[in-house]
Amino acid sequence: MIHCENLVKIYKVADLEVVALQGLDLHVEDGELMAIIGNSGSGKSTLLNMLGGLDRPSAGHLVVDGKNLLKFTERDIVRYKRETVGFVWQNNARNLIPYLTAQENVELPMLLSGKRRKQRALELLEAVGLGHRVRNKLSELSGGEQQRVAIAIALANRPRLLLADEPTGSVDSRMADQILDLFRDLNRNMGLTVVIVTHDPQLAKKVDRVVAIRDGKTSSEFIRSKSYAEELAELEAGVAQSPDAHIEYAVLDKAGRLQIPGDYLKEIGVDGTNKVRVTIEDGKIVLLPPEK
Structure with missing residues (x-):
């Protein structure tokens, strides 16, 4: 029914730009x-x-019920x-x-x-x-x-x-x-x-x-x-x-990017930094705080 791929929406007011959607993907059966x-x-x-x-994307792909909304008149x-x-x-x-x-x-x-x-x-x-x-x-x-x-x-x-x-x-x-x-x-x-x-x-x-x-x-x-x-x-x-x-x-x-909930990062001591260590252990991807 709904197919959204890499959906971007930017609102412009004078010289100010606000990015509301940043490459959103969504599929609904x-x-x-x-x-x-x-x-x-x-x-x-x-x-x-x-x-x-009611609004149109700035970029991306949006199809609802087989209709491409970006091509609508x-x-x-x-x-x-x-x-x-x-x-x-x-x-x-x-x-x-x-x-x-x-x-x-x-x-x-x-x-x-x-x-x-x-x-x-x-x-x-x-x-x-x-x-x-x-x-x-x-x-x-x-x-x-x-x-x-x-x-x-x-x-x-x-x-x-x-x-x-x-x-x-x-x-x-x-x-x-x-x-x-x-x-x-x-x-x-x-x-x-x-x-x-x-x-x-x-x-x-x-x-x-x-x-x-x-x-x-x-x-x-x-x-x-x-x-x-x-x-x-x-x-x-x-x-x-x-x-x-x-x-x-x-x-x-x-x-391959993902968003990790902030609570999870705080739990492993990753707070206030934009870096984590990524390793593979026993077939699992493990995130660790940066070495001090």
């Missing part, structure tokens, strides 16, 4: 549910904007945003119109498509658990319910890719769990590819793969040792859970 995590300024929101057709971008991708923002004001009902908000993206709007809107609101709130305006809905309406809007035109930017950032932990469960249901029942961007590492408990971005590059991946469905089945059967449900992998670029 069709029908996958995954999360992208990283600190503020790591480049995760920049990546999401490019996947959504403005007309192609409009069609892509209308037909291929759905977007859920953290700020509900970017998704919702306050003086419309939940149903009217969901119908709005379908106006230009000429499709049967009312039935589709009702089906989507039912799918996100709001079949009983279709005639309510936003002021009558909780923050979590508004976010569910936003998800229904993102699905209105049957996208193949759903992007969510901090979708649980403005709700409490209980509602965040419900929203993440909803993404999993949509992924499983509709075959949607779902990419969630967040700064919350707890999301790893709900998805099968987590990609960590650091300094504009893919630095590591966390992959489940067993599926979420298998873990739920074991919980129901009373099987004790392992504290480490995911295995962390460092990501190598084509030149």
Whole structure:
């Protein structure tokens, strides 16, 4: 579904240049549910904007659903945003119109498509658990319910890719769990590819793969040792859970470079230096602090 290779994004303001992405690589399979995590300024929101057709890379290779976004005309971008991708923002004001009902908000993206709007809107609101709130305006809905309406809007035109930017950032932990469960249901029942961007590492408990971005590059991946469905089945059967449900992998670029988490370097005494000793011992690559 998503193929990013050596993606670079440079923002220019007057004489100032800010490099947001520095040769990022990312591959997402069709029908996958995954999360992208990283600190503020790591480049995760920049990546999401490019996947959504809201921004363009400065260099590199970006293909989504077989479409090369670097070769898109403005007309192609409009069609892509209308037909291929759905977007859920953290700020509900970017998704919702306050003086419309939940149903009217969901119908709005379908106006230009000429499709049967009312039935589709009702089906989507039912799918996100709001079949009983279709005639309510936003002021009558909780923050979590508004976010569910936003998800229904993102699905209105049957996208193949759903992007969510901090979708649980403005709700409490209980509602965040419900929203993440909803993404999993949509992924499983509709075959949607779902990419969630967040700064919350707890999301790893709900998805099968987590990609960590650091300094504009893919630095590591966390992959489940067993599926979420298998873990739920074991919980129901009373099987004790392992504290480490995911295995962390460092990501190598084509030149063999990798980013090592700072905590690991501090653990071996490499702090405040840009050099380490690299040796091979018993078939393993070993990093050591520089000799004093």
